[in-house]
Amino acid sequence: MTAAVKIPSSSKAARETLLSRAAKVPPAYFVFVILLVTLWLTRPQMININVMGTFIRQVAPLGILVLGQLLVMRVRSIDLSGAGVVLIINYVISSGILGDANAGLLVIVALAIGVSLGLVNGLLIGKRRASAVLVTLAVNTILVGVVQFLASGKPPGNVPDAFGDVYNVKYLSLPSPVIFWIVLTGVMAVFLSRFVFGRHVSSVGENPVAAHFSGVPVERTVIIAHTIAGLMAGIAGLVQTSSLGVGSIRFGADLPLEAVAATILGGVVFGRGDGGVWGPFFGVLSFALLFVVMTSFGVPDAGKLIARGLIIMLAATYYGLRTNS
Amino acid sequence: MEPLIRMSNISKAFDSNVALDDVSLELASGSVHALVGENGAGKSTLMKILAGVVQPDGGSIHRNGKAVHMRTPKEALEYGVSTVFQELSLLPNLSIAENMYLGKEPVTKLGRVDCATMESLTANAIAELGLDLDPTTLVSELSIAERQFVEIAHGITADADVVILDEPTAALNAADVETLNRHIRSLRDRGKAIVYISHRMEEIFEICDTVSVLKDGRNVDSCPLSEVTQQSLIAMMVGRDINDLFPNKSVGTGESVLTIKDFQVSPEAEPLELSVHKGEIVGLAGLEGQGQRELLRSLVGQHQPHAGSVTINSTSLPIPVPQTGGIRLLQSMGVGFVPEDRKDEGLFLELPIGFNTSIGLHSSKSELSWAQGHHKTVAETMSSMAVKAPSADSLVSSLSGGNQQKVLLGRYLASEVEILLIEEPTRGVDVGAKAEIYQLLRDFTDSGGAIIVLSRETIELIGLCDRLCVVHDNTIVSEMPAAEATEHKILDAALGTQTSAA
Numbered sequence: 001m002t003a004a005v006k007i008p009s010s011s012k013a014a015r016e017t018l019l020s021r022a023a024k025v026p027p028a029y030f031v032f033v034i035l036l037v038t039l040w041l042t043r044p045q046m047i048n049i050n051v052m053g054t055f056i057r058q059v060a061p062l063g064i065l066v067l068g069q070l071l072v073m074r075v076r077s078i079d080l081s082g083a084g085v086v087l088i089i090n091y092v093i094s095s096g097i098l099g100d101a102n103a104g105l106l107v108i109v110a111l112a113i114g115v116s117l118g119l120v121n122g123l124l125i126g127k128r129r130a131s132a133v134l135v136t137l138a139v140n141t142i143l144v145g146v147v148q149f150l151a152s153g154k155p156p157g158n159v160p161d162a163f164g165d166v167y168n169v170k171y172l173s174l175p176s177p178v179i180f181w182i183v184l185t186g187v188m189a190v191f192l193s194r195f196v197f198g199r200h201v202s203s204v205g206e207n208p209v210a211a212h213f214s215g216v217p218v219e220r221t222v223i224i225a226h227t228i229a230g231l232m233a234g235i236a237g238l239v240q241t242s243s244l245g246v247g248s249i250r251f252g253a254d255l256p257l258e259a260v261a262a263t264i265l266g267g268v269v270f271g272r273g274d275g276g277v278w279g280p281f282f283g284v285l286s287f288a289l290l291f292v293v294m295t296s297f298g299v300p301d302a303g304k305l306i307a308r309g310l311i312i313m314l315a316a317t318y319y320g321l322r323t324n325s
Numbered sequence: 326m327e328p329l330i331r332m333s334n335i336s337k338a339f340d341s342n343v344a345l346d347d348v349s350l351e352l353a354s355g356s357v358h359a360l361v362g363e364n365g366a367g368k369s370t371l372m373k374i375l376a377g378v379v380q381p382d383g384g385s386i387h388r389n390g391k392a393v394h395m396r397t398p399k400e401a402l403e404y405g406v407s408t409v410f411q412e413l414s415l416l417p418n419l420s421i422a423e424n425m426y427l428g429k430e431p432v433t434k435l436g437r438v439d440c441a442t443m444e445s446l447t448a449n450a451i452a453e454l455g456l457d458l459d460p461t462t463l464v465s466e467l468s469i470a471e472r473q474f475v476e477i478a479h480g481i482t483a484d485a486d487v488v489i490l491d492e493p494t495a496a497l498n499a500a501d502v503e504t505l506n507r508h509i510r511s512l513r514d515r516g517k518a519i520v521y522i523s524h525r526m527e528e529i530f531e532i533c534d535t536v537s538v539l540k541d542g543r544n545v546d547s548c549p550l551s552e553v554t555q556q557s558l559i560a561m562m563v564g565r566d567i568n569d570l571f572p573n574k575s576v577g578t579g580e581s582v583l584t585i586k587d588f589q590v591s592p593e594a595e596p597l598e599l600s601v602h603k604g605e606i607v608g609l610a611g612l613e614g615q616g617q618r619e620l621l622r623s624l625v626g627q628h629q630p631h632a633g634s635v636t637i638n639s640t641s642l643p644i645p646v647p648q649t650g651g652i653r654l655l656q657s658m659g660v661g662f663v664p665e666d667r668k669d670e671g672l673f674l675e676l677p678i679g680f681n682t683s684i685g686l687h688s689s690k691s692e693l694s695w696a697q698g699h700h701k702t703v704a705e706t707m708s709s710m711a712v713k714a715p716s717a718d719s720l721v722s723s724l725s726g727g728n729q730q731k732v733l734l735g736r737y738l739a740s741e742v743e744i745l746l747i748e749e750p751t752r753g754v755d756v757g758a759k760a761e762i763y764q765l766l767r768d769f770t771d772s773g774g775a776i777i778v779l780s781r782e783t784i785e786l787i788g789l790c791d792r793l794c795v796v797h798d799n800t801i802v803s804e805m806p807a808a809e810a811t812e813h814k815i816l817d818a819a820l821g822t823q824t825s826a827a
Contacts, residue, residue: 197692203684206673212649213664213671214736215656215688219649224692272675 026267068229084143089237094247118230156247579603588633626651727758
């Protein structure tokens with residue numbers, strides 16, 4: 001009945017646009033403001049660039065991982081292999097498996113690992129049409145297994161000093177990982193809004209069939225998105241390793257789940273990118289702020305875990321809301 | 326005299342789309358009542374309300390002067406209204422008899438289904454329609470025409486006073502149509518009221534005695550069929566004189582730009598040939614599902630043909646065209662494919678007009694190139710196509726069907742293609758926008774473009790095209806200049822020389 005006429009009901013239409021506009025503001029901004037106000041009212045002395053910088057520095061790896069996550073989610077895919085990628089990069093750097101390689105070479109190797117794993121994910125999902133959840137979870141499990149096998153259960157060793165040195169640099173009181181994260185987010189924002197690739201991503205996310213009929217290389221877009229997500233996971237691995245300073249064979253298992261949650265809180269759901277790149281950025285900041293607030297209230301670790309779970313649940317509920325409408 | 330059924334002031338809206346607005350209809354006993362109108366005029370919705378499938382928002386239904394409420398199809402059936410819908414609704418894995426008595430199976434004293442009775446009743450019913458079929462045959466083994474007959478038998482044996490036939494002849498050939506008409510006349514003579522929905526003018530004038538015209542969900546007119554001509558009826562349906570609807574024919578054609586040779590859509594199909602020239606609009610006509618869609622989609626890799634060769638501007642196309650890269654390959658050769666289903670296959674509804682238009686220009690670029698705004702191209706396209714929207718930033722979902730279709734066409738025109746392959750250029754588009762779209766397509770060919778178009782609406786093909794190819798059984802069976810074509814001629818060709826298994 002497409003030829004039919006619209007009901008003239010301006011008040012109804014106005015209400016709907018207001019509601020739909022409100023629904024388009026990513027919840028991350030609300031959560032961030034609420035947490036910030038809470039902190040300002042109760043512990044104003046915490047709002048200080050040095051204190052905050054230290055906390056925000058800890059979520060920088062998550063923030064970088066989220067840059068990849070939002071990209072794959074916008075082309076209706078998902079990447080749950082982030083934890084495994086971070087883990088294997090940590091192992092390669094801290095175990096001395098490459099002998100006396102200098103830091104530069106280690107960085108290149110780490111990025112190459114990230115890119116190749118992303119490409120594998122992309123090829124399996126884009127070309128072979130395998131389930132993204134299963135493929136990336138499987139890749140994650142394989143990577144965790146490989147690290148455990150190589151390490152034979154022992155923590156690998158120490159990270160070369162150069163990594164820690166770079167990690168602890170501050171510029172204008174901002175820790176280097178935070179600056180790096182902000183710059184990377186800006187680069188991603190420009191890449192998505194100003195380059196043809198961004199148009200391809202938007203079209204595939206909105207309607208893959210229409211994208212195909214418009215001449216958009218749908219398969220290639222999915223593969224590239226996953227490859228970039230792999231690169232981001234590689235960078236996240238480098239930052240995470242620098243922050244730890246030592247090798248470890250178990251950490252970061254929650255990373256992919258948190259990355260998905262922060263992305264959704266940031267307004268990016270499967271196929272839709274209303275939150276852009278900065279929505280998920282504030283999603284990650286919210287996680288950092290939550291940690292600050294709870295620490296300042298003396299909430300024990302168990303409580304923090306529960307609160308983090310609640311935030312993820314909030315993201316899931318919001319996701320359901322957005323996708324059903 | 327009080328009519329058998331009186332539907333008064335019926336209104337119905339789906340979300341914000343008004344499907345029916347204050348529509349009335351009277352059905353008399355012993356009459357065959359044609360219900361006509363363009364696609365989307367509200368015919369099917371009105372009949373679904375009478376059949377209890379859809380509940381009206383307002384209005385009333387009276388049967389023999391008594392108000393009735395039909396809340397379910399079962400209630401409608403109890404009031405004597407029986408429907409044969411245009412969608413085939415038989416269950417393929419049940420037998421004919423099981424389908425006919427689904428939900429109302431006769432039972433024996435012990436409560437078991439009485440198969441023998443069911444089968445003999447079914448055999449009688451289908452014999453009445455002149456069919457010779459075993460009631461235990463599975464529906465999946467029947468031809469489309471046979472299925473349609475079983476569906477009709479199912480509808481009209483329900484001992485109803487009102488029988489609604491929604492496009493009953495869509496899958497029938499001439500002989501089958503005559504059988505059906507004989508049956509309709511006998512129902513009429515027994516005092517039943519028959520509603521006959523069809524797009525085929527000849528059939529309407531052959532079998533009906535009264536006609537009601539709907540347009541955009543409103544009554545246009547209701548009168549005895551003897552008071553109208555085919556021309557005046559079409560004018561009522563489209564809301565204007567038919568000559569104002571279509572642009573002029575081609576001013577002359579140039580060299581061939583697309584040539585199809587020895588082309589077999591499927592392994593069993595007869596090879597076909599087709600060539601399209603500069604400045605020409607070629608239409609593919611025929612009954613639904615005869616392979617015209619597959620032929621067109623083969624050219625862009627969305628169907629795997631059996632064999633053949635295709636040359637575009639003296640470059641030959643690899644056959645089969647690759648499925649994933651086909652659209653892009655053809656785009657690089659200057660060919661745009663406009664899919665039929667603009668909502669699912671064509672547009673990005675929740676993205677702005679500007680995005681929808683410029684994506685055709687972006688898609689051929691490398692991922693790492695700068696995404697130009699193309700504001701000028703978008704603005705020019707919007708104004709040349711007369712897209713009615715506040716700005717290029719308006720979401721496509723906020724536009725009317727006609728404007729959406731223009732945005733879709735605009736994407737391909739903006740990307741400077743030379744050949745357009747179009748499925749259903751005006752589906753679900755109001756008549757004003759139709760005329761505009763026809764003119765745009767003609768402007769495109771007048772400036773050297775070429776078009777192959779596919780449509781279910783024969784009137785549209787005759788009016789828009791220069792040359793028509795009638796497709797039957799996966800091959801082109803007839804070719805004629807559109808100026809000489811009539812619905813009757815096309816139908817004759819489309820039904821094919823061989824009669825179907827029925």
